[in-house]
Amino acid sequence: MTISTEFVAGVxxxxxxxxxxxxxxxxxxWGLIVFLMLGFxxxxxxxxxxxxxxxxxxGRDTPRDP
Structure with a gap:
């Protein structure tokens, strides 16, 4: 529920x-279009x-010694 609320609030x-x-x-x-995209x-x-x-x-990106 929290995750969907975060997304909807941004939009x-x-x-x-x-x-x-x-x-x-x-x-x-144009302002509405641009800010809707930024909100998304x-x-x-x-x-x-x-x-x-x-x-x-x-930590998988770091090389390891064999």
């Missing part, structure tokens, strides 16, 4: 910020971070 926040940006600067629909990326990053997929190194 909604991006959409709201894009809508506000468009209203203030009159750049319909932020949501995916938050899901990866919450699931432990991002940032965790297993």
């Amino acid at each position: 909604i926040a991006g959409g709201v910020l894009g809508w506000i940006f468009d209203r203030m600067l009159g750049t319909k629909p 990326v932020a949501g995916v990053f938050n899901v990866m971070r919450a699931s432990g997929f991002a940032g965790a190194r297993s």
Whole structure:
């Protein structure tokens, strides 16, 4: 439940910020499109971070002596 909430929150926040940006600067629909994409990326990053997929190194990349 938490992981889906992280993703949805990122997309909604991006959409709201894009809508506000468009209203203030009159750049319909480009601000909404750009900020929705940024919100999607932020949501995916938050899901990866919450699931432990991002940032965790297993140590397999380091060479070992035979």
